[in-house]
Amino acid sequence: MVRLPLTPADIERGQRLGALLRRARGERSMLEVALDARVSPETLRKIESGRVATPAFPTIAAIAEVLGLSLDAVWAEINEADGAATSARPGRNAREWLAS
Numbered sequence: 248m249v250r251l252p253l254t255p256a257d258i259e260r261g262q263r264l265g266a267l268l269r270r271a272r273g274e275r276s277m278l279e280v281a282l283d284a285r286v287s288p289e290t291l292r293k294i295e296s297g298r299v300a301t302p303a304f305p306t307i308a309a310i311a312e313v314l315g316l317s318l319d320a321v322w323a324e325i326n327e328a329d330g331a332a333t334s335a336r337p338g339r340n341a342r343e344w345l346a347s
Contacts, residue, residue, distance in 0.1 A: 253300050253301065257300050257301060258297070258300050260300065260325050260326065261294075261297050261299065261300025261301060261302075262297040262300070263324065263325045263327070264294065264297075264300075264302075264307070264321070264325045265294055265295040265296055265297040266295075267316075267321060267324050267325060268291075268294060268295050268310060268314065269295050271314040271315070271316055272295075272314060277291055277292060277295070280310065280313055280314065283313045284306075284309040284310045284312070284313040285309060286306055286309060286310065290302075290306065291310065294306070294307075294310070307321065
């Protein structure tokens with residue numbers, strides 16, 4: 248599978264996702280959240296820092312569940328700056344974007 252280059256919108260969305268997860272994590276340690284979500288602390292760190300702009304859908308679903316976030320809320324917030332909950336590439340929904 249060939250991955251398309253990330254657009255500036257994809258990168259910004261990844262940064263908003265990271266910021267959302269950091270806020271939701273609050274005082275909980277990164278290690279605690281990562282282990283509860285069954286992801287590596289390094290993966291969580293990269294997502295929170297925006298270094299992984301398009302993490303795998305199951306990874307985000309697991310982290311969101313641990314943090315008590317609905318995927319609908321995550322999708323709405325990370326797309327807030329776009330003016331609507333739409334993806335950067337036409338025809339893609341939340342699951343497809345997060346899974347890319």
